[in-house]
Amino acid sequence: MTLSDLAPRRLALDLTVRPLGISSGTSRWAPAAPRPQDARLLDGLRRALDAGDNDGVQLLDTADSHRCGHAERLVGRVLKEHPGHRVQVASKVGRVQGSAPHPYAGPRVRHQLEQTLENLYLDELALYTLESYDFGLGDRYLDPVIEQMQALRDLGQIRAIGLRGPGCRASERSTRRFLDLFDRIRPDVLWTQASGLLPLADLGDGEDLGAFAARHGVGLVIASPLAHGVLAGGRVDRAVAAWPSSAADRGAVASAITQGLAQLAGEFGSSPQALVRVALRSILQRVQNAVLVIGVGDEQQHRHDHGLLGRPLSEQELAAADAVFARIRSVLLKPEERASSVEAIV
Template identity: 60%
Template sequence: MLPRDLPHCPMAPGLLLKPLCVGTGTSRWSVGTSRPDDEKLLDGLRCAVESGVELVDTADSHLHGHAERLVGKILKENRGHRVQVSSTVGRVLGSAPHPYAGPRVRHQLEQTLENLYLAELAVYILESYDFGNGDRYLAPVVEQMRTLRDLGQIRAIGLRGPDGSSSPRYIRRFLELFDEVRPDVVWTRANGLLPLPDVGDGESLGAFTDRQGVGLLIASPLANGVLAGRRPRMETGAGDQGEKQATAVDRGLAVLADRFGPSADARLRVALRFILHQAQNAVVAVGVGERAEVSRYFGCLDGPLCATDLAVIEEVFEVVRKSMRLPEGRAVIVEATDHPAGREVSSSQPETPLRR
């Protein structure tokens, strides 16, 4: 159970959620295996439901619907549950000429709801910025999304947002699409090592979405496990520079351990409390893993961080972030993602076409 000082967050009209949830986009679905350990992940999802989780963040692209089906299995086991689900559209092609072509959005939603044993999605997220040449599919997709919301098949329209490694071009494209789509929720990734991006004039994505009356769904709060004590995975060719950066991470975590304690619970409290403090309109999705890990997420958050604590944490993370910037500006920590042609390792900023 979450502490009482972490109130429900108004993500969208009529959508009030606890600020900590779980997601299937996690580095535990490791590169080099065709599938993760289903039984461990199912047990982790069971633990999340038992702990009172109100949202599971997944995607149709996570092992081509396999993640959705695992979530659906748990929801089917727990009749009468109050769990809601967010999922995505825009990356899986299927047999259509384009992921957003024709009725593709509606058809994918039907498949997603069937996978999940649900009648509606909490948030349906437009994951790709590629709407075809000249954005030919953009207006029809926006119309479809609004119709699905009006019909009660989705409760909120989502749009993938930039993160701390996004280029200025990516951020401009996001702002352009934000005005066109008018989403209810923006999805992004953020943590102590990857802060919420500046979207213009010094305004963070958190402040921007709050000003717009839009909810923020934040994934990867543990930096793919690095802030929970895992060794960072380096990009190919990082070499000595990568080792130096890994050492900087270790030193930063050691400083935090001296102040807050060396236990796993202490590390998680620092990482999760810190990112929860960054935006009052945010729900944070931590990657689902084994039962013991998931139980720890919901049991480690007792006691808010004071202003002095937050200042110390920010100073430590800033030092680590500076040491992790490669000369060409690419991030060191990488994540496992799903690709239509198979599993691949991608940099922290997805190679999303930015068409117009």
């Protein structure tokens, strides 16, 4: 593996971006009071855009559900400060209901896109992803939503249609639902969350979501590859506190992650940059049709350019990292865990 693995990757027709992009953060579906973290997010976005100005087209991933549109407005503020930027922006729809009877009801998708474009000071989105599988009773809104998304793509308001893919802890029912929606929607791109701690979903017959996307010729966007900062030397207790298990299980999870991080540090170095390199490259080199997006407003701040990725991992290094991640996953993904539980630390 050489530096050519950092070449731009094709997500969809006429949509080619760098393999490492940025995200405005995680979903917060309830409105919040004035946010002290705004300054951190704005600073991270500005630094990321400045770093990427001369380094190819970068993907910026956000959603209307990220703090109920507030994150979109912050992104738009920074984009407006960078006229002539080369950023391709992706957003999502399907979580925020507003005053409509359902997030997908009537012309809701089109209306929300108009609001999203206004928030972002853009005329088009590179990628618009359907974030929820709930299309109303009997899927009453599904066909109209498909028609709206295709029309928006035909009109040039979006360049690619996205669909959220299942996580590795998804139930069989959820996975079947995804496969059915994939056949009906025929998206251009799949979006999911994955990391060394919780890998890409297995869709059956040993095929994971990355191989599935490659086989169908669609792009793949992977969010949270640093497990919300845990794989960047972040606080393990923050992730464990959100783990949907008993206190005893959380203790085992904390121990497994802590020991795994120590093993990675012994193998690759203890600096956050060394851990980040392993976490990102272990995905990028295994899933060569994927683009990763990492948050810019988290506690762990890093450079968002190719220097973050460092040199490629050798086959021996990949194997060593895989072995450590497998040991952690053997605790995280115990068979008795509820498959439908929230993917808290993906």
